[in-house]
Amino acid sequence: MxxxxxxxxxxxxxxxxxxxxxxxxxxxxxxRRMLTSDVNACVAGLWEGGATEVVVNEAHDTQRNVLIEDLDPRARLLSGRHKPLGMMQGVEAADAVVFLGYHTGAGLPGVLAHTYLGAGLTGFRIDGEPADEGRMNALTAAEHGVPVVLVTGDDLVCAAAAGWAPGARTAAVKECVSRYAALCLPPERSAGLIREEARSAAAGAVARARPAPVRGPHRFEIDFHATHQAEAVAAVPTVELTGPCTVAYTAPTATRAARTFKICTVVANAAAEQGYG
Ligand SMILES: [Zn+2]
Incomplete structure (x- = not known):
């Protein structure tokens, strides 16, 4: 697997x-050492649960964060930017996927909550439901018929996962106190928790049949903090202005919707001005 x-x-x-x-x-x-420790715990647990191949796709910022010199040799590392499926690169060749180190979305409670942009993007909905990166990426996985089997992060993203990956196991490595504060497990304890949940997740995935692929179309709606960002983003093909600070578009597939979303965030970021956003 x-x-x-x-x-x-x-x-x-x-x-x-x-x-x-x-x-x-x-x-x-x-x-970076903490992230690598979480990844290694996950790799170990997945292997114990029946995985025979593990690929780690870097999904944060420059996508060069995991310390490969410390990575469990049973895994391979997909490192670097400009991947067609971004955070989900490699899902097309996977039997199961883990969302590790995830967080809640912009405008929602949670440690370091945001959606792609650290600031500027204030709300996001998919098919009318409050959305975050987890929901968007779970939709891409579902389109490929690949189950999300484990989510790790703070307690709030683990709770949110029940809404977009109801069959997934979760490992909460910290409890949210504020957007910039949390009650954290030390790495030795979080590694034990992640390893245990990863083992159960992999064993469950081996035992269950893969889900049928979920087809589109999907409607994405994005709120920005100010009008100029929404107006700039409305120049992206298929994207329309639906409110002073809101844009929306419908895409035929989850993959296409996610790629358009990425373009929207790049344009919005480029439109931001120092001090005023
Ligand atoms: Zn990130």
């Missing part, structure tokens, strides 16, 4: 504020 780990960083053990996850900062350098 081939398992893909989509590895984000905001939901890693100990990460609680931007300086922990912004590449190039001293905090990020230190937190």
């Amino acid at each position: 081939r398992v893909l780990i989509s590895a984000d960083m905001e939901g890693a053990t100990g990460a609680t504020w931007p300086g922990d996850v912004l590449p190039g900062t001293p905090g990020w350098s230190r937190m």
Whole structure:
């Protein structure tokens, strides 16, 4: 059984504020070890549960965060940017997927909550439901008939996962206190928890038949903090302005919808001005 780990960083053990996850900062350098520890615990558990191949797809920022020199040799690392499926690259060749180090979405409670952009994007809905990166990526997995079997992060993303990956196991490595504060398990304890849940997740995936692929179309709606960002994003083909600060589009597949979403965030980010957003 081939398992893909989509590895984000905001939901890693100990990460609680931007300086922990912004590449190039001293905090990020230190937190890379925490992320790698979470990944290794997951790889070990997946292997014990029946996985025979594990690919770790870097899914945070520059997508160069995991310390390959410390990575469990049973896994391979997909490192770097500009991958056609982004955070979900490799799902097409997987039998199951893990969302590791995930977080809740923009405008929702949760440690380091955001959706792609750290700021500027204030709300996101898919087919009318409150959405986050987890829901969007779970939809891409579902389109490929690949189950999400484990979600790790804070307690709130683990709770949110019940809404978009109801069959997944969860490992909460910290309890949210505020967007920038959490009650964290030390890595030794979080590793034990992740390993145990990964083992159960893999064993469950081996035992169950893969789900039938879920087809589109899907409607994505995005809120920005100010009008100019929504107006700039409305230039993206298929995207229309539906409110002063809101855009929406319908895409035939989850994969296409996610790719358009990425373009929207790049355009919105480029439209932001220093100090005013
Ligand atoms: Zn991230």
